[in-house]
Amino acid sequence: METSSALWWLLVLGTFLMAGGVKGVTGMGLPTVAMGVLGALMPPALAASLLLLSSLVTNVLQLAGGGQLRPLWRRLWPMQLVAALGTLLASAWLAGGSAQGTVRLLGLALALYALVALLVRPVRVPPSLERVLSPLIGGITGVVTGVTGVFVIPAVPYLQSLALPRESLVQALGLSFTVSTLALAAGLAWHGALSLDHLLPSLLAVLPALVGMWLGQRLRRRISPTAFRIGFLVCLLLLGVELAWRG
Structure with missing residues (x-):
C-alpha cells in the first residue's frame, strides 16, 4: 500500500488512536498494539519507525508523573543499561531481516506475552535476586525489542x-x-532503517496517540480495568497467533 494513499494514513492514525486508548486504560500497550496491527500491514521495520515518536512522548508523560524517578533509576539502571545495549545490537535483525521471519517472531512475542499475562500467577522476586535478575531480564528484553x-x-x-x-x-x-x-530509535538509525521520510507520519501519529490516551484514561473510570485487561490480552493473543501462523 502506498504511504501517500488516504487509506494508508487512515489505518496508521486509527491504529495509534486505538493504541493510545489501550495505554490510557492499562498504562501500557501502545507500541505492542501498534506493532501488532501495523506489522500485519507493512514491513515491521517501517512499523517500528512510525511508533517511535508517539511511544516516546506518551512514555515520557507516564515517566514524569510518579515522583519516584531517582530511586527507581538507582534500583533499575542495570536492567535498563543492558536492555539498551541488547536493543542496539539486536535491531540489526529488525532493520535487515526478512519481513516474513520478523512478522512471525513478532506474532510469537505477542502471543507469549498474552499467555503469560493471562495464565501465569504473579510471583514475588526477593530483593536478593534483583542484582542477578535485572541485567538478565534487561538483556532478554533488549534482544526481543x-x-x-x-x-x-x-x-x-x-x-x-x-x-x-x-x-x-x-x-x-x-x-x-x-x-x-x-534504544530502538538509535538501533534503527545505526543500521540504516530510520529514514527522514518516516518523520512526518511518526510525528502526526503523536496526536491520535495522545487523544486515545486521554480517552482511555476517562474510560478507565467507567469500566472494570480487569475485564478490559482480559479482553485486550485475548485480542492480543489472537493477533499474535494469526501473525505467527501467516508470517
Missing part, C-alpha cells in the same frame, strides 16, 4: 514481580519503555 519492536517481554512481568506500589510501577514501566524506545 531489537528483533520484534515490542518491549514488553519479559520486562513487564518482571517489573510487576517487584511488588512496587501502583504509582511506582506505572512510572517504572514508563522508564523501561522510554529507554527501550530511545
Whole structure:
C-alpha cells in the first residue's frame, strides 16, 4: 500500500488512536498494539519507525508523573543499561531481516506475552535476586525489542514481580519503555532503517496517540480495568497467533 494513499494514513492514525486508548486504560500497550496491527500491514521495520515518536512522548508523560524517578533509576539502571545495549545490537535483525521471519517472531512475542499475562500467577522476586535478575531480564528484553519492536517481554512481568506500589510501577514501566524506545530509535538509525521520510507520519501519529490516551484514561473510570485487561490480552493473543501462523 502506498504511504501517500488516504487509506494508508487512515489505518496508521486509527491504529495509534486505538493504541493510545489501550495505554490510557492499562498504562501500557501502545507500541505492542501498534506493532501488532501495523506489522500485519507493512514491513515491521517501517512499523517500528512510525511508533517511535508517539511511544516516546506518551512514555515520557507516564515517566514524569510518579515522583519516584531517582530511586527507581538507582534500583533499575542495570536492567535498563543492558536492555539498551541488547536493543542496539539486536535491531540489526529488525532493520535487515526478512519481513516474513520478523512478522512471525513478532506474532510469537505477542502471543507469549498474552499467555503469560493471562495464565501465569504473579510471583514475588526477593530483593536478593534483583542484582542477578535485572541485567538478565534487561538483556532478554533488549534482544526481543531489537528483533520484534515490542518491549514488553519479559520486562513487564518482571517489573510487576517487584511488588512496587501502583504509582511506582506505572512510572517504572514508563522508564523501561522510554529507554527501550530511545534504544530502538538509535538501533534503527545505526543500521540504516530510520529514514527522514518516516518523520512526518511518526510525528502526526503523536496526536491520535495522545487523544486515545486521554480517552482511555476517562474510560478507565467507567469500566472494570480487569475485564478490559482480559479482553485486550485475548485480542492480543489472537493477533499474535494469526501473525505467527501467516508470517
